Amino acid sequence: MKKSVLLGAMTVAGLAAGAAGAATLDDVKARGTLNCGVTTGLTGFAAPDANGVWDGFDVGVCRAVAAAVLGDPMAVEFVPTTGQTRFTALASGEIDMLARNTTWTFSRDVDLKFEFVGVNYYDGQGFMVPRDLGVSSAKDLDGATVCIQTGTTTELNLADYFRSNNISYEPVPIETNAEAQQQYLAGACDVYTTDASGLAATRATFEAPGDHVLLPEIVSKEPLGPLVRHGDNEWGDIVRWTLNALVTAEELNVTSANIEELSAGTNNPEINRLLGTEGELGAMLGLDADWAKNAIMAGGNYGELFEKNIGENTPIGLARGLNAQWTEGGLIYSPPFR
Amino acid sequence: MTTLTDPPKAGFRLSQLLYDTRYRSITIQVIAMILVILGLYWLVNNTIQNLSALGKDFDFGFLSQPAGYDINQRLVEYSSQSTHGQAAIVGILNTILVAFLGCILATILGVIAGVLRLSKNWIVNKLMAVYVEGFRNVPLLLWIIAIFALMTEGMPQPRDFKVGGDASMILGETVAVTNRGVYVPGVVFESGWFASAAMNWLAVIVVLVASLLVIRVVRRRADAIQEATGDRPTTWWQQLGLLIIPAGLVLVLMGATMQYPYIRGFNFTDGIHLRNSLIALWLALSLYTGAFIAEIVRAGILAISKGQSEAASALGLRPNRTMNLVILPQAMRVIIPPLISQYLNLTKNSSLAIAVGYMDVRSTLGGITINQTGRELEGMLLLGAFYLVLSLLISAVMNVYNNRTQLQER
Numbered sequence: 226m227k228k229s230v231l232l233g234a235m236t237v238a239g240l241a242a243g244a245a246g247a248a249t250l251d252d253v254k255a256r257g258t259l260n261c262g263v264t265t266g267l268t269g270f271a272a273p274d275a276n277g278v279w280d281g282f283d284v285g286v287c288r289a290v291a292a293a294v295l296g297d298p299m300a301v302e303f304v305p306t307t308g309q310t311r312f313t314a315l316a317s318g319e320i321d322m323l324a325r326n327t328t329w330t331f332s333r334d335v336d337l338k339f340e341f342v343g344v345n346y347y348d349g350q351g352f353m354v355p356r357d358l359g360v361s362s363a364k365d366l367d368g369a370t371v372c373i374q375t376g377t378t379t380e381l382n383l384a385d386y387f388r389s390n391n392i393s394y395e396p397v398p399i400e401t402n403a404e405a406q407q408q409y410l411a412g413a414c415d416v417y418t419t420d421a422s423g424l425a426a427t428r429a430t431f432e433a434p435g436d437h438v439l440l441p442e443i444v445s446k447e448p449l450g451p452l453v454r455h456g457d458n459e460w461g462d463i464v465r466w467t468l469n470a471l472v473t474a475e476e477l478n479v480t481s482a483n484i485e486e487l488s489a490g491t492n493n494p495e496i497n498r499l500l501g502t503e504g505e506l507g508a509m510l511g512l513d514a515d516w517a518k519n520a521i522m523a524g525g526n527y528g529e530l531f532e533k534n535i536g537e538n539t540p541i542g543l544a545r546g547l548n549a550q551w552t553e554g555g556l557i558y559s560p561p562f563r
Numbered sequence: 564m565t566t567l568t569d570p571p572k573a574g575f576r577l578s579q580l581l582y583d584t585r586y587r588s589i590t591i592q593v594i595a596m597i598l599v600i601l602g603l604y605w606l607v608n609n610t611i612q613n614l615s616a617l618g619k620d621f622d623f624g625f626l627s628q629p630a631g632y633d634i635n636q637r638l639v640e641y642s643s644q645s646t647h648g649q650a651a652i653v654g655i656l657n658t659i660l661v662a663f664l665g666c667i668l669a670t671i672l673g674v675i676a677g678v679l680r681l682s683k684n685w686i687v688n689k690l691m692a693v694y695v696e697g698f699r700n701v702p703l704l705l706w707i708i709a710i711f712a713l714m715t716e717g718m719p720q721p722r723d724f725k726v727g728g729d730a731s732m733i734l735g736e737t738v739a740v741t742n743r744g745v746y747v748p749g750v751v752f753e754s755g756w757f758a759s760a761a762m763n764w765l766a767v768i769v770v771l772v773a774s775l776l777v778i779r780v781v782r783r784r785a786d787a788i789q790e791a792t793g794d795r796p797t798t799w800w801q802q803l804g805l806l807i808i809p810a811g812l813v814l815v816l817m818g819a820t821m822q823y824p825y826i827r828g829f830n831f832t833d834g835i836h837l838r839n840s841l842i843a844l845w846l847a848l849s850l851y852t853g854a855f856i857a858e859i860v861r862a863g864i865l866a867i868s869k870g871q872s873e874a875a876s877a878l879g880l881r882p883n884r885t886m887n888l889v890i891l892p893q894a895m896r897v898i899i900p901p902l903i904s905q906y907l908n909l910t911k912n913s914s915l916a917i918a919v920g921y922m923d924v925r926s927t928l929g930g931i932t933i934n935q936t937g938r939e940l941e942g943m944l945l946l947g948a949f950y951l952v953l954s955l956l957i958s959a960v961m962n963v964y965n966n967r968t969q970l971q972e973r
Contacts, residue, residue, distance in 0.1 A: 309934050316617060316937075337937035338618050358722075369829040370743055375926070376934035381631045384643035395743075395830065396633045398920040398931075412720035413742050413839065415829045455618055 249321050249453070249460035250511060253294055258302045261287035262320035265305040265401045269426040269535040269543075270326055279303045283324040285530040286345060286451050286468060289520040290322065293467045293512060298523035307400050308376035312337055315454060322464050324451040326420060328378040338455040342465035345450050345527075347547040347556050349443035350379050351421035353428060356436050358415060363442040367392040372405045372414035379419050382445040402427060420447050422535065422543055429540040463510050470517040472559035473499055474526035476550055481525040488518050499562045506562060517562075527557065614940070623945075625936040626651070632931050634922045636838055639761060647932045654927030655949060661844050661923065662910040662953075668849035669909060670902075673856025678886070680861050691857065698854035704915055706851055711843035711919040718742040724826045737823050739831055744842060746824035749835040753818030763817055770813050771806075778802050840921035844913065852909045859901045863894035895968045903961040907954045914950070924949060 253259050263271035263283055271281040279287075279301075288298040304320050315323045316338070326348070327333075329341040354360045363386070373380050375398040387394050397414050399405045406427055409417040417424065421443060428434045451468065453461050474480070477496050479487055488500040497503035501514035510516065524530050531548065535541045549555025580590045614621065626648035633643045638656040641649055680691040698706065719730035721741045732739045739746040755763040781798055789795040824834030867890050875885040916923040917930060924946065933942040 309930055312934065312937060313939055316939075332935075333937075367828065368832070375920070375931055380931065381643075381935070384631060384633045387633075388643060394633075396635050397743075398635075398922065398926065400917065400920075408715060411715045411742060412722075413715045456616070 249457050250294065250463065253321055257295065258300045259287065259291040259294065259322070260302045260304055260320045261290070262304045262306045262311055262314050262323040262325055263287065264325050265307055265403065267326065267402050267423055267426050268430050269539065269541040270422070271303075271324070280534070282346070282530055282534040283326065283451075285524040285534065286324045286471075287322070288523045289471055290464055290467045292519040292523035293470075293516040294463060296513065296519055298519075308374045309400070312339070315339065315452070318454075321460070322451055322453050326423060326449045327452060328420075328447045329450055329452075330378060333452075339452045340455050340458075340461045341450050341452045342461055343450050343468045344448040344556075345468060346422060346448075348420040348422050348447040348449050350382050350418060350445040350447055351424050351443055352440040353409070353417045353424045353437055354415060354440060355412075356438050360440065363440045363444065364390055364392065366394060366416060368394070369415040370395040370397055370413070371416045371418055372397045372399055372408050374399055374402065374405060374419055377419070378445070378447065383418055386444045406430070420449065422449075422541075425543055426535065426541045429542070434540075459511065463512065466510065467517070467520050469559040470499060470520050470562070471527040471530065472550075472557055473562055474517075474521045475528040475557075476552065476559065479521060479526060480529060481522055484518060484521055488515070495562055610940070619937070621941065622938075623941055625932070625938050625941070628936070630932065631935065634927060636841065636922055640759070647928070647936065650932060651924060651928035651945070654922060654924035657921065657927075658910075658913055658916075658923040658925075659953070661841060661848065661913050661916070661921065664845050665848040665852065665909050665913065666906050668845065669852040669856055669905070672849055672853030673905075674860050676853060676857035677860025678864070680857060681864060695854045695857050698851050699858070703847060703851045703912055704918055706847040707843055707915055707918055710847050711839055714744070714839045714843060715742050721826060721830050724831075732824075739824055739826075741831070742839070743830070744836055744838040744840075746831040746834050746836055748821050748823045749833070750814075750819050751822050753820055755817045766817075767810055767813055771810050774805050774809050778805050781805065838921070840916070840919040843919050844916050844921050848909050848912060851912075852905050855905050855908075856902060859898055859905065860894070863896075863898035864890055866897045867893050892968075896970060899961065899965045899968055903958050903965070906957050906961065910953060910957060911950060 261284075263279065263281075266272045267281070269281055271279060271283045274280045284301075284303070287301050287303070291301045292298040304314060306314050306320075306323070306325060311323055311325055311327065312333075314320050323339075324345075326346070327341075328348075329344065333339055334341055352363050352366070354366075360366065366387075371383065371394050373383055373396050380396075380398075383394075383396070397408060399408060402419070402423065405417055405419070408414055410431070417427070419427075421439065424439055428437050428439070431437060451464055453464055473495075474484075477493065477499070479496060479499065484500070487496055488502060490502050491497060494503060498506055500518045501507050501516065505514075507514040507516045513519075525533065528550070531543075531545065532538065535543045537544055545553075545555060547556050549557060551558040580586050627646050629644055630647045630650040631643055632650070634641055634650065634653050636657055637653045638660065639649075639653060641653045676691045676694055679687050680695065682688050682691075718740055719728075719742065721739075721743060722728060723730035724732065724739060724741070730741075737748050752760065752763045756766060757763050781801055785796050785798045822833045824831040824836075826832075871889055871893065872885050875889045880888065913923060914925040914929075917926045920926070928942055928949075929946040933939050936942075
């Protein structure tokens, strides 16, 4: 009896460790859907809308990849992951890619064996406090109770920041953004800290967003981007260049509105190469010639995705800032399509 | 004259392995063993292959690397500069703490509820039935979250306790119930013999244990005198003195003083902070397991034949003495074995701690450490080994107790 229980447990463990095969592209094509890991719900980045359809900035990347590979932006199976479960989900092959405001760090890239394909949002860690707390700087937070999503880089940054400023705090570890929001609003913690974009997105869903302020300190660099497993470079290339296609499209003023017109052929050879009317870029990736066109049509180019989901005209109201195109003083820059 | 000849010695045939009852059971066992070994081989091989496919190795070195994260409830010294191994120890102690507190409270609740459920008073009886069925039949996780939500949403914030706020401390301004937990007065040692508070407490506990041992000697002597003369000497004041005086002396010598919590800045300082997460987990585990223990206690009492209580009544024992001296000691023999598994359940269920952010070993080693280092396999193996060892220890200790309460047969 004891043996059979052990055997059963190990079988489950073995099966769970099983799936990490090599050719992700073939798997995705055979399956007909892309398994994309997202957050459990962060308005603007990834959250189901009123009809239960996932929508958001990170979701847009998933849909673009699905459109590039399968030709259908809706052919995505979204897998909600928490800060703790996301890496296991990716490493075990449960998801094909992770687009979940995940910070690109050395150890995640090198030690955890993941491939960050680029950055879709340059962020930094911030603090949100209720306005009536009367705090104007993070350095005034000595002794405060801080809500923090566990299993994130923000957890480590927080420890570093308070230690280097020689102030104390009481961490309240929390699994998901929704729980953090509930704890913060109930006053179980004085401060909520996570990526500044996440704070803005969370605040936008409050009943009275004006009662809460983001402190001026940004205490870390958080380059957020989609990632895939190490070891499948072809698949990594597809996700990387899909993201680059969205960025390049904005740079070249290719939008979801004018893309049909432009794909008939233009005088700009880079647009032609991007949209597949010239050259063999799609075939090099193992995809159709109009892969990038499909990706851009899925939700628009990078700028359109930004404006529609988290831009200044949305309740979240994030300025482009660092995330403007390099031609406009930002850091968003794609290698050339050549 | 006839001689008995031996039956013809047939050589061993292969078919005997299947058709000869002498060999069949061995054959089946050997085949089962081979299948088990093959299964294990497949699992281990599969794991090794997948690890190498992911480019990962199997290494416990991460335990000595700096953890980098902070833990709110720590029974030993720990900072974000400590190692993952130390973080695991902090988590282990937190697990043991909540399991220990839970087992004690669950036993108290369970025994009370189990005895009261047999009460002839209709209301008491039905109330206990509602408690038992209500807690036994609703998942533990729901109770943990419900109690946590009650604390978080229902209690005032610490800043409401400030001057002009609408909340106030209870029990003579000594205890503050807030939505971050309960702040109670604590004891600090002003001239402690050891540097760390934990060691000072250990000294007090050692003295207490020594006192208890001496008290046992006093009791034994009283028993012996009672056996010999029929009169039991009055020893309660000796026992009380032995319990209080040495421990009290140690406390005074170490300069123990009470420290009351007071609000400063964002939170209360001084005193002991019982966090929401601990309270929610502790209460939920105790109430849930207590309901099971109540049923075990009830079954144990019902298992004692009615003749026992009738005989006790015939001897003139009052009902409560009948319960304490006749029924419960016998019922213990039935109660303890299933009680052990309830303790084990409680200990393992404490790994639901992460639902309310209680930093047990599942949250530190099995959560943040795994997540930051990517050592899932190693972390989970360590975690499994820890729970295994802890459970075996608990059942070993309880088995010793069980053997002492069992009927001694000669």
